[in-house]
Amino acid sequence: MNEMITLDLLALAIVSLALLSLAIALLTSRKHPYRNLRKNEALLDAEKLMHEAAEKGLRLTIGLGVNQVSSAPAPANLAGLPVLRLMSRRSVFNDQPAQALAGDGALAALGQLIVRGKYQNALATELFKPDFGLLAGATPYAYLAGLLPEVNYRANAGVFLIGSQRPETILAASLAEQKDLPLVAGTDDLSAQAVLLATNARLCLGEDALNAGAALESDPGAAASVRAQDWLRVLAVLGLLAGAVLKLLGVWQ
Amino acid sequence: MKKTIPILVAAAAALFILAALILGEPLAGWLEIVLNWAVIVASAALLVAIATLILTHLRNIVRGKRGFIFSIILISTFLVSFIGALVLGMDNSAYLRWVAAIQLPLETSLLGLSALVMTAAALQIFRSRGWSLLTLTFGISALVFLVISLGLLQALNIPVLTTFINFLQRLPMIGARGLLIGIGIGALLMGLRVVLGLERPWGE
Numbered sequence: 001m002n003e004m005i006t007l008d009l010l011a012l013a014i015v016s017l018a019l020l021s022l023a024i025a026l027l028t029s030r031k032h033p034y035r036n037l038r039k040n041e042a043l044l045d046a047e048k049l050m051h052e053a054a055e056k057g058l059r060l061t062i063g064l065g066v067n068q069v070s071s072a073p074a075p076a077n078l079a080g081l082p083v084l085r086l087m088s089r090r091s092v093f094n095d096q097p098a099q100a101l102a103g104d105g106a107l108a109a110l111g112q113l114i115v116r117g118k119y120q121n122a123l124a125t126e127l128f129k130p131d132f133g134l135l136a137g138a139t140p141y142a143y144l145a146g147l148l149p150e151v152n153y154r155a156n157a158g159v160f161l162i163g164s165q166r167p168e169t170i171l172a173a174s175l176a177e178q179k180d181l182p183l184v185a186g187t188d189d190l191s192a193q194a195v196l197l198a199t200n201a202r203l204c205l206g207e208d209a210l211n212a213g214a215a216l217e218s219d220p221g222a223a224a225s226v227r228a229q230d231w232l233r234v235l236a237v238l239g240l241l242a243g244a245v246l247k248l249l250g251v252w253q
Numbered sequence: 254m255k256k257t258i259p260i261l262v263a264a265a266a267a268l269f270i271l272a273a274l275i276l277g278e279p280l281a282g283w284l285e286i287v288l289n290w291a292v293i294v295a296s297a298a299l300l301v302a303i304a305t306l307i308l309t310h311l312r313n314i315v316r317g318k319r320g321f322i323f324s325i326i327l328i329s330t331f332l333v334s335f336i337g338a339l340v341l342g343m344d345n346s347a348y349l350r351w352v353a354a355i356q357l358p359l360e361t362s363l364l365g366l367s368a369l370v371m372t373a374a375a376l377q378i379f380r381s382r383g384w385s386l387l388t389l390t391f392g393i394s395a396l397v398f399l400v401i402s403l404g405l406l407q408a409l410n411i412p413v414l415t416t417f418i419n420f421l422q423r424l425p426m427i428g429a430r431g432l433l434i435g436i437g438i439g440a441l442l443m444g445l446r447v448v449l450g451l452e453r454p455w456g457e
Contacts (some may be wrong), residue, residue, distance in 0.1 A: 008275050015271065022449075048282070068441050075440040078452070105299025112305065131309040135302035141360045149320070152435040170374060188436045190429055197391065198374035200381040206432050207439025213452075219450030225442040232438045 005027065015234070021228035026220075029227060033220035037227070040215035042184055042202040043237075044084065049158045049182055050090045058157035060087055062113055063147050063172065065163025065187065066103030066140045068141030075210065076188035077107050080162035081223065082213035084111055084133075088118040092127065096155050101136040103143030107163075108135035140166050151175045158182040161201075162209055167191045173199040186212070259452035267293075267448040307331065397421065 029035070053060050057062045064080040080100075087098040100115065102108035112133035119128035136146025144166075151159050161169055165187035175188045176183040177200055185201040186209025187193055196203055204212075207229060213219025214226045248253040273280035299433035318324075341348040343352035367446060374381075375395060382388045392436060400406065423451055 004370070008277070012275050015441065015445075018438070019445055022442060022445055026451075075443040075447075076436075078443065078447075102302070104272040105302040106295045108302035108305070109298040112302075130305045131312075134305045134309060135299075138299060138303075141363050144363060145359075149323070152433055156277075168363060170370050171363070173368055174370045175376060188440070194372065195371050195433075197387075198371070198378045198381070206435040210436070210443050219452070221446050221449075224451075225439075225446055228442055229435075230440050233435060236434050238437070 011196070013212060014206065020225060021231050025178055025224035025227040025231075029224060030220070033223040034214070037214060038230070040204060042186065042204040043083075043212060043215035045168070045182075045183060045202070046160070047090075049186075050087055053096075053157035054090060054094050056085055057095040058155050059091070059094070059099055059153070060158050060160065060179065061101070061153065061156055062087060062101045062151050062160040062162065063074065063106050063136070063143075063151075063165070063169070064100060064102040065125050065161075065165050066143045067107065067164065068095070074164060076164040077104065078110075079164075079186060079188070079209045079212060080160065081110065081114060082159055082216060082219055083112050083162055085118070086216050086218050088115045088132070089121075092118055092122040092124055097127075097129075097132050099150055099153075100133040101143070101147050102134070103136055103138070103140060104148075105135060106132060107140065129149055130204060138152045140168065144168050147172050148175060151181070152179070156181055158184070161185040161196075161214060164188055164205070165192045165196075167195045168197045173201055176201075256453075260453065264448050264450060267444065269311075303331075322334075398425070 040076055047241055050060060057146075061083055062080055064084065067074065067077055084098070084100050088100075089097070091098045091148055098115075100111040102111050112130060114134045117126050134146075136150070137143040147169075148171060150156075152175060154177070157233050159181050161172060161183065162185065165185065165190060169185075169187075169192055173185065173196055183199070183201040184204075185196045185199075186204030187196070188209060193203065193205065205239075208215070211222050211229075213222030217223075243252065266287065269280075270284065273284035273287075300342075307328060310327050313321045313324040315329070336346050337351070377393075378388050398421075401421065404425060406414060406418060443452060
């Protein structure tokens with residue numbers, strides 16, 4: 001029971017510390033949110049890819065991932081939404097608008113809300129079609145089965161696989177590679193990261209996938225989050241080192 | 254107002270769940286109710302997404318769009334499984350056996366295909382990413398762990414070798430923990446951004 005309370009208090013302390021770091025990062029970088037921010041190599045060329053797709057009259061396809069845990073989208077499921085937001089904004093008047101595919105009902109609904117919103121903002125609701133944001137499948141394999149034909153679509157200019165992806169996504173990555181399509185991938189799943197490393201995907205490693213809004217310079221909140229993450233990571237390293245030293249000295253059993 | 258209400262609802266729900274997880278017992282009953290609401294809302298979203306999918310494929314069939322045969326297969330299998338579940342019930346053993354008989358072989362074959370593609374990709378990593386410290390480490394560690402997993406070295410029963418193998422086997426765990434800590438911090442901050450209304454997944 002005591003151990004439970006200690007763990008709860010520890011969790012509360014970590015959440016409070018994260019909140020404090022985020023608040024400080026937001027306040028200190030509110031004028032220039034993206035200045036001196038570490039670059040996300042995988043997403044550096046994303047915007048260029050979007051322009052190229054528009055010029056060539058081709059489309060971009062994004063796989064937003066599957067829901068692996070519960071009935072509501074996990075944080076990693078939301079990772080692809082900033083990319084979709086930018087992609088949709090850029091492709092409202094394109095010959096081939098961006099195509100989003102989700103492996104979860106709530107995520108598909110969110111994707112469609114975003115795409116519809118972009119058409120509303122551009123005063124072009126008559127151009128919006130519900131199939132710009134679709135449910136690819138409600139289970140991981142159904143999602144993969146729905147994703148593969150869209151990656152194989154003849155008018156694709158590039159593929160983004162950002163969100164909670166599973167190792168089997170390598171089938172989609174391999175297909176994109178065969179079709180010589182640029183592929184940008186990011187996932188919170190370690191096995192999926194490992195298998196995607198073996199492809200020619202531009203890969204967001206670790207938590208970089210969760211901060212696409214900062215890399216694309218479209219979300220000041222995400223930029224502040226990257227700074228806060230860096231500080232918290234330093235604290236975690238110091239904590240781990242202190243723990244190891246204390247254990248070596250026999251102070252902490 | 255239209256933009257404020259979703260932020261308030263998301264923030265209130267997130268704060269409540271956070272409080273319930275930390276405080277435990279006093280809010281446990283309420284937590285169950287709120288989680289049930291979340292399940293209902295997510296199910297409604299799934300229904301909306303399925304309806305959109307079906308309408309899109311119906312349009313493909315009506316317009317005779319390229320590959321419309323797959324749309325016919327999708328809609329007919331959806332209708333058969335949907336009506337089957339409505340008539341027989343989700344727990345009906347015959348219905349479950351029927352669904353499993355189709356789903357399992359398909360999923361297994363996709364898994365088998367993934368395994369083959371993964372092996373091929375691992376072999377081609379030097380061609381796709383070139384020779385670098387990263388690819389060399391990847392290739393060498395894959396080989397080392399394949400050899401260790403065979404169990405032949407452990408069978409030699411040499412104490413020093415066994416200790417060294419045990420040390421090697423801990424290395425991936427350490428690397429994974431490092432990545433998981435980073436992902437955990439990233440996920441925590443993304444959750445906080447949703448609570449604070451900085452991240453609006455539903456916003457355009």
